[in-house]
Amino acid sequence: MLAEQLLVNAAVLGAVLTLFALGLSLTWGALDVLNLAHGAIFVASAWVATRLANSVEVPFVALLVAGMAAGALLAVVAELIAFRPIRRLISNKRQAELSMVAATVGFGFVIDNLVGRATSHQVFSFPIGAFEFRQYDLGVFKAFNIEIIIFATAIIGALLLNYWIMRTRQGMAIRAIAFSPRIAPLLGVKVDNMAALTMAVSGALAGLSGSLMVVWTSGMDISTGHSLLLRAFAIVVLGGVGSVKGCVLAAFLLAAVETGIVAAGYGSMRDAAAFSLIILVLLFRPQGLFGTGRAMRA
Amino acid sequence: MLHFLASWEVFFQTVLVNALLAFSVQIALRAGVFSLAGVGCWAIGAYTLSILNLRGVNTLVAIVAAVAIACVVSYLLSLVLVRLRGLYLGMATVAFNQMVGVAIINGGELTGGEMGLYGVNAPVTTLQLVIVVGVVCLMLWAMERGVLGRAYNIVRDDESLAESLAIDTGSLRRFAFVLSGAIGALGGALNAMLLGIASPTDADFPVIVIALTMVIVGGFHSWRGALIGAALILWLPIGIQSFGIRGMHEWWSVVYGALILGIAVYFPKGLLGGLQKLRSLVDRRAVREATP
Amino acid sequence: MKTTRRMLVAGAASTAILLGMPWAHAQETINITALVEQTGAIAAAGQDIGRGIEMGIDTVNASGRLGNYKIVADVKDTASTPATGAALASQVASSDSIAILGPALSSVAMAVAPIAQRSGVPMIAIQANTAGLVETGDHVYRLTPPFYTFNGLTYKYLAQQGLKKVALSYISNIPSVTGLGRDFAPKWIEANGLELVAEETMPVNTTDFSTTIAKLVASNPDAIGLYNLDTQLPALISGIRRAGFTGQLFCYAISPATLSAVGDAGDGIVLSIDYSPALDDPSSVEFTKAFGEKYGGTPTIYHANGYDSVLFLGAALEKVIAGGAKPDRENLLAAMAEVAQTGIDGASGHLRFDSQTHRDARVAGVLVQYKGGVPSVLLKGDPNVEEQ
Missing domain, CATH: 3.40.50.2300 (Response regulator)
Incomplete structure (x- = not known):
């Protein structure tokens, strides 16, 4: 009985991590941006959704959409005020990478503290009744409707994202930029527009996972984003940058490992799972499970 | 005047010690080695010194031990991570730092677990700090010049080119790794002496972020940039607050983030780069005005 | 003409100086x-x-x-x-x-x-x-x-209520809180004739508790103690209730924001505290x-x-x-x-x-219980004792 329940737990955790990490993987793979503000965007979007829920009565889906919109907006702002100017002003690739990391640190700090001020650094949540919890007995295990929703959303989201990147023109454009930011414009790709679009999608993913999580955990505060960020790095590295398949698998793998560690009674060591995985992967398979092989660019 | 100096003494000492943290990151970045392992070594240095000091070991011996251990660990790490580059190397070193943190928390009596160690009694004077940091600066300055300096520049910008020029990139990278760890450990040890405590948060992610921010904001091309960055990042929380128009200073953290963002975007070579550009502008104007 | 103006200026200046002097202020x-x-x-x-x-x-x-x-x-x-x-x-x-x-x-x-x-x-x-x-x-x-000087009250209360089995969750890396869970709770549990049936720890930045919750509830306790940060409580409390646990909950700190976030799930929770609006x-x-x-x-x-x-x-x-x-x-x-x-x-x-x-x-400390977000005092500490 307990074992099946743990499976459900791992599945839901993996789903949340999937949505979050996909956003990070997207910007890292396509734009070479290590977005340390991704966690802050996650929290801020969730907060926007809860503010909406506390002001008006709207269907739950509308709240999710609001969260996604907020996330997309914040990510695009980051693109406009930070990444785009950096792309213009700095030609040295390594330097541009570092500057973007620092810029995301600053941006994330600003967002965190704005949300912190608005919430007085307290927990924020949906009002009771914004979402009705219902439990379903599926024979082998029991699951709540929110858990099923989260899992389904993650799978569908991953499939949609994969389709978008692999089968659409926009996706092709993004892959061209990922392959070579210098050649892509020569092929008619409008780098600026694609960058903004990529950031928007990444932000929307963060917003979606944030809005779902704040329901699942009945509340969140600004520190939630930081803990997820580190695990997202592990997932992206493990799965291979830019690979949707890899990201999904890695997310569920990490969730399974963490669940196992806690179940075995070593709860205080659960963080060690993420970074042990990072080191192991980087030592033996730096491009990750499904990486594109560009991993070690000198 | 003396009054002013006295009130800023602790701040000055903090800047000196944290400059070492910034140096440890800068020296690696300058060599093209994206290693943040200096932060983990900072924690190793802090704990080694504290553990030894609490057992009555002579302070100087304890410092040397801290640095030596960090050197060994960094060397081993450099061998293990030899094939990694760029952000991947960075991630691996971040993972290393986190493992140091885990080791510290689960170290039982030896490391004081989650509480850390306190009561370290190894006072250090400002003069001693200035001398130590001064020596390190001198060393870094020397490394930026001449053959070694140029070799590192090439290794950083284009590794395969460097190899084709018969530069031993492997040794240079390993050396950068070890030096980064040594300086980081020295800083950590001095920090423990300054604060009298060693805590598990010394290896935490926020410290990594701060170290990286100091270097990028100050300018990672030279040790001078790291020094400026350390001073600025440490001063901002206090400085912005004292500018506080009543109520305004509650927003200091937002201003802080915005400043970092602005500097990262518009000063790619950090503030140091900005200052150099300013100087060259002034020089150029002087030349223009001098010529009829 | 000039003299008058000069005198006016001098008069204004000296008044300003006089007003500005410290002894002109009463405090x-x-x-x-x-x-x-x-x-x-x-x-x-x-x-x-x-x-x-x-x-x-x-x-x-x-x-x-x-x-x-x-x-x-x-x-x-x-x-x-x-x-x-x-x-x-x-x-x-x-x-x-x-x-x-x-x-x-x-x-x-x-x-x-x-x-x-x-x-x-x-x-x-x-x-x-x-x-x-x-x-x-x-x-x-x-x-x-x-x-630790007043949290022992909680366990006296549990014993008074005839409860026996206690499951405990606590943070593993904040000294004061970790100490409560790891060092003091077992002492108090024994002193009051209770039994510790489960012990779960996690670092302070943990955001996912589903497994922890499952294990705590599976140990079939009469009371579950949550020595966790206030920001972690919503996930824990609502998760524990959703898992079907109807017994006694206790913690060491809880905020109005958390109580409103969890609603009914938080009813009946007790904690030992130094200050409460119910004092x-x-x-x-x-x-x-x-x-x-x-x-x-x-x-x-x-x-x-x-x-x-x-x-x-x-x-x-x-x-x-x-x-x-x-x-x-x-x-x-x-x-x-x-x-x-x-x-x-x-x-x-x-x-x-x-x-x-x-x-x-x-x-002396008090044990308070929350119902509908409102605290009431159930037990008072002994003012003559340093540790409850």
Whole structure:
């Protein structure tokens, strides 16, 4: 009985991590941006959704959409005020990478503290009744409707994202930029527009996972984003940058490992799972499970 | 005047010690080695010194031990991570730092677990700090010049080119790794002496972020940039607050983030780069005005 | 013509100078500095502490107990960082500030204490539950009783209710809280004839508790203890209830924000606490009422702690001024030691000090239960005992 329940737990955790990490993987793979503000965007979007829920009565889906919109907006702002100017002003690739990391640190700090001020650094949540919890007995295990929703959303989201990147023109454009930011414009790709679009999608993913999580955990505060960020790095590295398949698998793998560690009674060591995985992967398979092989660019 | 100096003494000492943290990151970045392992070594240095000091070991011996251990660990790490580059190397070193943190928390009596160690009694004077940091600066300055300096520049910008020029990139990278760890450990040890405590948060992610921010904001091309960055990042929380128009200073953290963002975007070579550009502008104007 | 204008200017100037001179003001100021964690890891608590301090100062100044003097506090943000706190503290040392209130975060307090001690500045730490703080020196006081001095009450209550099996969850990397779960709880459980059936730990930044919850509930306990951060409680409480547990919940701290986030799931939760709006001591009631009038809403323990620290400071200052002495650091310190002998009556009721260092606060403590977000007192601590 307990074992099946743990499976459900791992599945839901993996789903949340999937949505979050996909956003990070997207910007890292396509734009070479290590977005340390991704966690802050996650929290801020969730907060926007809860503010909406506390002001008006709207269907739950509308709240999710609001969260996604907020996330997309914040990510695009980051693109406009930070990444785009950096792309213009700095030609040295390594330097541009570092500057973007620092810029995301600053941006994330600003967002965190704005949300912190608005919430007085307290927990924020949906009002009771914004979402009705219902439990379903599926024979082998029991699951709540929110858990099923989260899992389904993650799978569908991953499939949609994969389709978008692999089968659409926009996706092709993004892959061209990922392959070579210098050649892509020569092929008619409008780098600026694609960058903004990529950031928007990444932000929307963060917003979606944030809005779902704040329901699942009945509340969140600004520190939630930081803990997820580190695990997202592990997932992206493990799965291979830019690979949707890899990201999904890695997310569920990490969730399974963490669940196992806690179940075995070593709860205080659960963080060690993420970074042990990072080191192991980087030592033996730096491009990750499904990486594109560009991993070690000198 | 003396009054002013006295009130800023602790701040000055903090800047000196944290400059070492910034140096440890800068020296690696300058060599093209994206290693943040200096932060983990900072924690190793802090704990080694504290553990030894609490057992009555002579302070100087304890410092040397801290640095030596960090050197060994960094060397081993450099061998293990030899094939990694760029952000991947960075991630691996971040993972290393986190493992140091885990080791510290689960170290039982030896490391004081989650509480850390306190009561370290190894006072250090400002003069001693200035001398130590001064020596390190001198060393870094020397490394930026001449053959070694140029070799590192090439290794950083284009590794395969460097190899084709018969530069031993492997040794240079390993050396950068070890030096980064040594300086980081020295800083950590001095920090423990300054604060009298060693805590598990010394290896935490926020410290990594701060170290990286100091270097990028100050300018990672030279040790001078790291020094400026350390001073600025440490001063901002206090400085912005004292500018506080009543109520305004509650927003200091937002201003802080915005400043970092602005500097990262518009000063790619950090503030140091900005200052150099300013100087060259002034020089150029002087030349223009001098010529009829 | 010119002369008249000159005279007018001279007259205006001298009036301005006269008005600006200190002796034209009726009151003298006592400057103190509050080092508060307004941002960073414990910002939520820090903000409340700052507000409590503000209220305490207004109260003391308005009471007239300080004669011609009034307290003026310079509030600085330590950003929950030891280095910043230490730098700020050393600036205080060379300013005209005669006391430091705070910090609240243990690591920051431990960095500030030695500086306060060696520069001769009396320091009144708030919260800062770590061991070894007041032992730094005779200038270091702590106004908040450490958790372990009153949390034993919870287990007395559990035993009284006839409950037996206890499952415990606690944070693994905050010294004061970890100590509660790992060192003290087993002691109290044994002392009250209870049984520990499950023990789950997690680091402070954990956000996913599904497995922890499953294990706690699976151990079939009568009561589940959550020694977790307030921000982790919503996930834990609602998850535990959704898993079907209907028994007793207890914790060590909970906020109104969390209670409203979990709604019914939080009904019946108990905790041992130093201050609660449900306390019926006259001084507590006075504080709770005054807070509601001034700021609206009910105060938290952090508001109360900040307020009490100023009351203690005020009582010491009153002694100094009544004795005709100048309010400076030495006189203040001496007066603080005197006041510590008898204690004060504040938001947390009667506050006295420990019998070993005489600088660490102690209260009787209460066990409160929340129903519908409203607390009520179920059990009171013994005021004659230092540890409940």
